[in-house]
Amino acid sequence: MKILRAALAACVVSAAAPALADPTGPELLKKVDEALNAFKDGVFDSKLRIREPNGQAREYAFVTYQKTPNKRLVRFTSPGDVKGMGVLVENAETMYVFLPGFQKVRRMGTHIKNQTFMGSDFSFEDMSQLALSDTYDAKLTGKDDKSWILELTQKPGLDLEFPRVKLWADLNMFQPLRIVYMDASGKNLKEQVRDGYKQDSPIHWQPMRVLITDHRRNDHQSEIDFVSTKIDSGLGDDLFSVRSLVRGQ
Amino acid sequence: MRRARGACGIVAALLAIAIAAPARGDVEIKFGGQISSDIRYRLGGEEVPPGLSAVPFPSQQRLLKYGFSRNENLIKAQLSLTIGERVKAVADVDFVWYGYSDVNELQAETLHERVDPYRLEAHAAYIDVYKILPHVDLRIGRQVVAWGTADRFNPTSNLNSLDLSDPVLFGKPLANDMIRLDWNPWRDLIVTAVWVPIFRPAQLPRTAPLALTDPARPAPVQEDGIRLRLGQLALANPPTAVNAYTMLPEPSIENTQVGVRIAGRLLKQDVSLSYYHGRFGIPSPSFTVNGPKGVVSALVMWPRMDVLGADIAGSIDKLGGLGYFAEVGVFFPQEITYGIYNDGTGTITGHDPVTFVKQMDGSYTTKQDYPEAQRGTVIPSTPFAKYTIGVDYTFKNGFYLNFQYVHGFIDEFGAGRQGYAKAGAAVGDAPRLEERIGEYLVPTLQMKFFSDQVLVQLAGAIKIPSILDVEKKSCAVVNPLVEWAVWDATSLALGAFIFIGDHDTKFGDPAAGASEIYAKAKFTY
Numbered sequence: 001m002k003i004l005r006a007a008l009a010a011c012v013v014s015a016a017a018p019a020l021a022d023p024t025g026p027e028l029l030k031k032v033d034e035a036l037n038a039f040k041d042g043v044f045d046s047k048l049r050i051r052e053p054n055g056q057a058r059e060y061a062f063v064t065y066q067k068t069p070n071k072r073l074v075r076f077t078s079p080g081d082v083k084g085m086g087v088l089v090e091n092a093e094t095m096y097v098f099l100p101g102f103q104k105v106r107r108m109g110t111h112i113k114n115q116t117f118m119g120s121d122f123s124f125e126d127m128s129q130l131a132l133s134d135t136y137d138a139k140l141t142g143k144d145d146k147s148w149i150l151e152l153t154q155k156p157g158l159d160l161e162f163p164r165v166k167l168w169a170d171l172n173m174f175q176p177l178r179i180v181y182m183d184a185s186g187k188n189l190k191e192q193v194r195d196g197y198k199q200d201s202p203i204h205w206q207p208m209r210v211l212i213t214d215h216r217r218n219d220h221q222s223e224i225d226f227v228s229t230k231i232d233s234g235l236g237d238d239l240f241s242v243r244s245l246v247r248g249q
Numbered sequence: 250m251r252r253a254r255g256a257c258g259i260v261a262a263l264l265a266i267a268i269a270a271p272a273r274g275d276v277e278i279k280f281g282g283q284i285s286s287d288i289r290y291r292l293g294g295e296e297v298p299p300g301l302s303a304v305p306f307p308s309q310q311r312l313l314k315y316g317f318s319r320n321e322n323l324i325k326a327q328l329s330l331t332i333g334e335r336v337k338a339v340a341d342v343d344f345v346w347y348g349y350s351d352v353n354e355l356q357a358e359t360l361h362e363r364v365d366p367y368r369l370e371a372h373a374a375y376i377d378v379y380k381i382l383p384h385v386d387l388r389i390g391r392q393v394v395a396w397g398t399a400d401r402f403n404p405t406s407n408l409n410s411l412d413l414s415d416p417v418l419f420g421k422p423l424a425n426d427m428i429r430l431d432w433n434p435w436r437d438l439i440v441t442a443v444w445v446p447i448f449r450p451a452q453l454p455r456t457a458p459l460a461l462t463d464p465a466r467p468a469p470v471q472e473d474g475i476r477l478r479l480g481q482l483a484l485a486n487p488p489t490a491v492n493a494y495t496m497l498p499e500p501s502i503e504n505t506q507v508g509v510r511i512a513g514r515l516l517k518q519d520v521s522l523s524y525y526h527g528r529f530g531i532p533s534p535s536f537t538v539n540g541p542k543g544v545v546s547a548l549v550m551w552p553r554m555d556v557l558g559a560d561i562a563g564s565i566d567k568l569g570g571l572g573y574f575a576e577v578g579v580f581f582p583q584e585i586t587y588g589i590y591n592d593g594t595g596t597i598t599g600h601d602p603v604t605f606v607k608q609m610d611g612s613y614t615t616k617q618d619y620p621e622a623q624r625g626t627v628i629p630s631t632p633f634a635k636y637t638i639g640v641d642y643t644f645k646n647g648f649y650l651n652f653q654y655v656h657g658f659i660d661e662f663g664a665g666r667q668g669y670a671k672a673g674a675a676v677g678d679a680p681r682l683e684e685r686i687g688e689y690l691v692p693t694l695q696m697k698f699f700s701d702q703v704l705v706q707l708a709g710a711i712k713i714p715s716i717l718d719v720e721k722k723s724c725a726v727v728n729p730l731v732e733w734a735v736w737d738a739t740s741l742a743l744g745a746f747i748f749i750g751d752h753d754t755k756f757g758d759p760a761a762g763a764s765e766i767y768a769k770a771k772f773t774y
Contacts, residue, residue, distance in 0.1 A: 050700060058700075058737050079738035080773030083281050093517060093564055103422075104395040107519045109564035109572025114643040119701025220700065243386070243433055247337070247379070 025138035028148050028169060033131050035174040038204040041067040041235040045227040050120045053218055060118050069131070071240040075248050082118070088245045098245045105242050120222035121190070121214040123161075132167075135160060146170065147177050162189065173197060173205045190214050201231040276332055282325040285771040288348075289319035294763025295459065305455070307351035307366040312455055318765055320348030327373075335380065341373035372424045388429040393422045394443050396510055396523055397576045397637075398562035402655045402691065404578030404635035405523050405558030408443055408508050410451040410530025411659060416762050417728060417746050419710075420659040425449045438513040445506035448498045450551055451530035460760035461534060461547050462491040467668035467680035469534045470587050470625030474613040475605050476668065477679075479589075479625070482603075482615065484677030486593075489543035495532060496550040504528075510558075518563035525556040529582070529662050533627055536588040539603075543593070552628050552662065553583035569642070577636040582663055584630035591617060631664040633657075633686055648696045655689040655710070658755070672752035681722070681753040684715040706730040706744075712755050724750025724757050742769040 023031070048060040061078040072089040076082040084100035095108040113124045132138075136152035143149060152165040162181035170177055175197060181190040196208035210224045238244060296314055305311070312318055328340045346367045357363035375390030397403030401419045408427065411420035425445055432440040460466065464487065468479035498504040506527030513520060532549035539545055560576035589603040597618050604622035605613040616622045635657025643649050661667075668680035693708040708728040714721035730744035747764045750757030 052700060052702075056736075058734075080281055080283065081734075081738045081740070081771075083773070093566060095564075102395060103393045107398065107562040107564070107572070107574070109641060110566060110570030111564075111572060111641070111643045113570065114645050115647055115649075116701070119697065217700075241433075242437070243431065243439060247377070247386075 022140060022143065023148075025140040025150055026133070028140055028150055028174070029133045029136070029138035029152070031174040032150075032167070032169050032176060033133050035169075035205070036176075037068050037131065039068065039201060039231045041065075041232060042204075043230040043233065043235070044206075045229070047225045047227060048118065048120055048122070049223045049225070050118070051221045051223070053220065058119075065235055065239055067235055067237070067240060071237075073240055073245065073248075086245045086248055088240065088242065090240060096242055096245055098248075105245055121212045121217065121220055122222055122224070132165070136165060143171075144168075148174075170197070175205050175207065189216055198229075200229045204231050206231075276330055279327075279329040279331075281327045281774055283323065283771060283773045284325075285323045285769065287319055287321045287323070287767065287769045289317065289765045289767040291316055291318040292764045292766065294318075294456070295759035307347050307349040307363075308353040309349035309351065310347060310455075312763075318455075318763075319767070322346045322348060335378065337377040337379075339373050339375055339377070341371070343370040343372065345370060374424075384433045386431045386433075388427075388431075391424045391426050392429065393424050394427065394429060394441075394508070395422055396508075396521070396558070396560075398519065398521075398560040398574035399576045399637035399639055399655075400574075400641075400651060400653060400693075402637040402653060402657075402659060402689075403576060404580075404637065404657060405521075405525075405556065405560055405576055407525045407527060407529075407554075407556055407578075408445060408506065410449055412452040413454050413457075413531075413660065414452045416454065416726070416765075417744070417767070423449060423452060436513075438511070441508075441510045441512070443506075443508040445508075445527065447500050448504055448506060448528055448551065449530075450495075450497065450532065453531070454762055456760050456762050458493055458760075460758075461493045461549070463670065463760075464488045464491055464545075464676050465674045465678065466670045468587065468625065469627050469668070471627070471629060471665040472605075472613070472625055474607070474611060475587075475623075475625040478605060478613045478615060480677035480679070484675075486539070486543060487676050488539075488545040491545045491547055493547045493549060496535070496548055498528065498551060518561055520561045521559065523556075523558035523560075525554075525558070528553050531660050531662065533585050533662070534587065535585050535627060536590070538590045539593045541593050550585070552585050554662075555581040557581075572641045573639070575636070575638045577634060579632055579634050580662070581632050582628050582630060584626065585628040586624035587627050588624060626665075628663040629665055633664040635661070635686060639691075647701075648694065650695075651693040653689075653691040655691050657686045658689060658710075658712075661686050669753035669755075669758055681720050683718045683720070683722070683755075686715075687755060688713050688715055702734045704730070704732040704734075706732070710756075712750075722751060722754050724748075724754035726756050738773045740769075740771050742771075743767070744769075 044064040044066065046062055046064060048062070050058045060076060060082060062074050062076045065073040070089065070091050074087040076085045086098040088096040093110055095110065095112060096105050097108055098105050115124060116122065117124055132152060135155055135158055137155055139151045141149050141151045147168040147170055150167045150169060152167060154160045154163045163184045164182040164186060166180040166182065167176055168178040169175065176194055179192040180188055182188055191213045193211045194207035197205045198208055200206045206226060206229045208226045212222050214220045291312060292315060294312060294314055296312060324344045326342050330338045344367060346365060349366065351363045351366045352358045371391050373392055375388050375392045378387045381387045394408045396406040409422035409425055412423045413420050415421070426447060427443050427445045429441065429443045464483065468476050470476050470479070508523065508525045510521055510523040528551040530551065532551050534547060535550040536548035537545060556578045558578045562574040565571045565573060591601045591603050592599065601617045602621045604616045604624055606616055606622045607613055637653055637655050639651065639653035641649065641651040663685050665685050666682045667685040668682050670680055671678065690711045690713060693706065696705045697703065706729065709726055711723065711725040713723055727747045727749065728744065730742060732740055732742040734740045745766045748756045748762060752758065755761060
């Protein structure tokens with residue numbers, strides 16, 4: 001009987017142990033990456049609003065088709081000067097732009113990542129799904145009532161635009177709620193807030209609004225509102241081809 | 250009665266089909282377009298004489314030394330109709346108002362189309378049928394098929410002739426009626442075949458006739474001795490007028506154009522091979538008839554050609570993702586000789602061929618009787634190459650640089666040399682000669698400010714001397730531009746297109762055009 005009690009106690013202790021100990025930084029970052037990429041494919045109908053310091057705002061509408069891990073096709077639907085334009089990202093090195101005015105698909109060098117996305121505070125990198133554990137080492141530095149707080153440092157040998165990042169990940173969804181991008185000294189350069197999370201598949205949560213503030217540009221702000229999302233509808237590889245990019249004008 | 254019943258039956262059947270048709274797929278309609286305005290002022294150009302017609306159209310649009318050279322307003326309408334995933338129809342039409350009147354007689358002033366002339370340009374009117382056969386797409390109708398990886402200077406893109414009427418664009422492909430098949434048998438491999446039934450010539454700039462109608466210009470032949478002899482003949486019998494006529498290819502099966510291209514990816518780089526059979530879009534002088542009273546009729550034709558092309562594009566990650574592209578076209582031209590006929594004074598037959606006989610010392614004598622001796626060569630049959638090599642890069646601050654080395658400008662064709670009349674040259678004067686296929690540096694720097702609302706562009710093309718040029722000269726065109734996106738889809742632009750060079754250089758030649766400043770406004774919807 002003593003043996004049975006001891007065995008039961010051991011079982012309870014071993015089952016309870018993970019719940020009591022906080023996960024490590026790398027474990028949490030892996031969960032964040034998994035949460036961000038918890039779909040095979042998705043269609044995201046979005047509006048990008050760029051707010052100028054003088055109060056003016058410009059708005060772009062586009063549809064993003066995405067297939068994990070890294071295929072992406074963006075088609076602009078408004079305003080008129082960009083309508084019909086398309087961007088195809090086949091992988092990190094292979095990108096194409098279709099300009100309807102020239103009826104031509106242009107292979108782009110990856111230098112295009114240095115451009116902002118349509119003059120917004122989003123870079124082309126921001127527009128791709130995050131997979132942070134490839135480029136950052138993580139350390140768990142805290143926890144509040146809503147989120148885990150992670151400090152990320154770029155992996156040795158890399159030269160990233162933001163060598164340090166602070167990330168608040170939801171306690172349950174593991175989706176980022178806030179991301180602060182910093183320089184090596186820890187100065188806050190850019191900040192992203194993701195909210196309005198909505199579950200659009202049994203395992204995927206989608207933020208319906210992403211607000212980004214660039215402190216280097218006098219706190220210039222850009223916001224993406226997701227009008228609708230459609231997850232795992234079975235997008236074919238054909239869609240992510242140069243041929244498809246031309247067709248979709 | 251039976252016939253009426255039959256007709257009713259057919260109508261009923263058609264109605265049933267028409268009503269039933271939408272059930273196969275909903276029509277998705279997309280509509281868009283543009284409203285824009287473009288006003289330009291010419292600075293120090295050479296006046297263009299009216300040419301064959303008493304006055305150009307519209308008659309008020311004269312190219313003065315200083316004056317408004319463009320005053321266009323445009324409404325573009327684009328319509329796209331898609332049925333399911335199989336069929337799409339696309340139309341893209343510009344309505345353009347010249348902004349000049351064509352009132353050269355009082356009757357004309359009573360007609361709307363003469364008081365306010367306009368034109369219509371169809372850039373697209375085609376139907377796509379996807380997967381008409383397994384992995385095969387079909388496109389029929391008016392379209393542009395743009396090949397090549399370079400920016401604007403594409404020696405492999407020859408299916409559409411160029412619209413050269415706006416120098417700022419460095420040639421915009423003119424849509425033409427074609428049948429295009431795309432076969433995608435495996436991954437990135439695409440085989441494209443295009444058939445163009447009717448050849449459409451290039452749209453030349455308003456200054457182009459100067460190249461032919463100015464009697465002081467050198468004869469367009471390669472042989473120095475024949476050019477010299479023709480200069481002497483012109484000096485002895487100076488032309489009183491030069492009129493230029495065309496010999497457009499007949500709409501026959503022999504004059505159709507075809508193109509085939511195989512494109513794919515090799516070692517992560519985009520590569521393609523292509524072949525084109527057809528004609529060069531810009532005409533070449535081919536005949537001259539010297540008529541009575543010194544009136545010369547010059548005839549131009551569009552030379553046949555076969556072009557083998559290859560291109561490559563990719564990204565060099567070790568250089569920060571620098572984009573690169575290279576494109577080459579090897580041209581096999583039809584030989585064009587210069588047929589000269591004398592219908593004027595002292596003829597033997599009334600239509601005497603004027604030909605040449607080479608002497609032991611290398612000079613030429615003239616013959617004016619049958620049978621024909623040697624003609625001058627305008628385009629030799631020697632194959633020649635045109636190529637473009639370029640890189641582009643976006644800096645961390647968002648500035649974009651594109652740099653191209655171009656061997657062979659958009660309008661250059663044929664091996665051999667090109668002659669330019671020197672400033673103030675008289676009939677028969679020796680020209681300055683340079684290699685016909687020239688060397689160019691083409692940089693473009695784009696800087697965006699205020700969240701991309703203001704674009705400042707510095708672009709241009711610099712012609713550098715070829716190592717084979719005897720009298721080496723450089724020239725350039727410069728295109729500064731400031732564009733302000735004042736609101737969503739609305740932009741205002743101020744720019745200039747400046748020609749720099751001596752009279753006897755490519756960009757200093759008045760036939761190339763004259764410097765302009767321009768203001769544009771554009772709204773897209």
